[in-house]
Amino acid sequence: MGSPVKETKDEYEVSSRRPDTRTKWQAFKNAIYNPEEKTLLGRDKKKWGIVTVFYMVFYSVLAVLCAICYMGLMVTIDENRPKYTLDSSIIGTNPGMGFRPLPNLEHGSTISYTLSNYSHIAEWTARIDQFLEMYMDKTKLPNGGRNQMICNYSRPMEPGKVCEVDIRKLGNCSKAMDYGYRNSSPCVFIKLNRIMDWKPIFYNNPKDLPQSMKQDLKDYILRFGEAGKDRLNTIWVSCNGESPTDISNMGRLEYYPYQGFPGYYYPYENAPDYLSPVVAVRFTRPKINVTINVECKAWAKNIKYSSHRGEKVGSVHFELLIKE
Structure with a gap:
């Protein structure tokens, strides 16, 4: 078994x-x-x-x-200032430049409009209105404009205060003139980016200006300083075509209120009601139906300029195209 x-x-x-x-x-x-x-x-x-x-x-x-x-x-x-500034910050000590009005993203950096299209012109002037809104109406500033003071070259900014930007001196680039867009003489507003505690080192000696500076700007600096040496404490601005053809098509330029940013607006310390100074560049008679490449530069001894591989440092680039 x-x-x-x-x-x-x-x-x-x-x-x-x-x-x-x-x-x-x-x-x-x-x-x-x-x-x-x-x-x-x-x-x-x-x-x-x-x-x-x-x-x-x-x-x-x-x-x-x-x-x-x-x-x-x-x-x-600190709620009023960054922990790291100037050399210790990511931004560094070289301020960039910007321009207004800004085109839409699909248009890149081209300011383009048609003279016969009034609604198109109104779009561009409305963008400038928006940019200058707080310059025109101080009540829209955080402190209602009460922290602003009237400055000039003989009366610099007081500690804790900020200088008023008087846009009544924009001349042909004023709102009353539609910023020149209706009569084919458009204005482009240039400004410097803000850097905390940055102080410009001026080209304030007419006899010691860089060789790369155009002669017309040198002549302007000499004339501008005749009213007082303190007026030479300015960050100068110049705009030029990027090629000989662009220079020819661009025509004569006008700058309002000055051809530069007065030194009494600096340094920027994040005080209430601060507004960046602006320079309005008017293209008096640019050529129609042609794209004009423009570069604007800021001139100070501690603003480094570079145009390596299309990356603009110390300057700003835009194109202007006016169609009939």
Whole structure:
């Protein structure tokens, strides 16, 4: 006679396990809540209590640690000025330049409009209106313009105060003249980007100007300084065509209120109601139906100029296209 066959442990457990006759819906309901075992999502009351207490303690400790880190960070932050400035900051010490009105993204840096299309012209003048809004209406400034003072070359900015930018001196580039856009003499507004604590080093000696500076700007500096040597403390601005053809097509330029940014607007210290000074460049008779490439530069001894691989430093580039 052969020896009796012994059931293994696994075979016994399989044979003794009752077949699951539940429907899929019943199995799903029991997975959510099992009334026989009194479990919710596979856990009874005791296990759910342990899980709840653990996560309450865990997230409470995490919230306290985050609050401590946040409070420690806020102690080191000054709301009125950045922690790092000038050489220690990402921006550095070389201010960039910008121009207004800004074209739409699809138009790149081209200011283009049609003389016979008044609605098109209105779009460009409206953008300038928006840019000059706080210059025109001081009440829209954070402090209502109360922190501004009238400055000039003999009366520089006082500590804690800021100088008013008087746009009534824009001449042919004023709002009353539609910024020149209706009579094919458009104005483009140039400004320097703000850098905290940056102080310009001026080209204030007419006899010691860089060789790369155009003669017409040198002549202007000489005439401008005749009214007082303190007027030479200016960041000069010049705009030129980027090629001989552009220079010919660009025509004569006019600058308002001066051909530069007066030095009494600097340094920028984030005082309330500060507005960046602007220079309005008027193209008196640019050639029609031709794209004109223009580059404007700021002149100060500590503004470095570079045009490496199309990256403008210390200058700004834009195109002008006026269509009939």
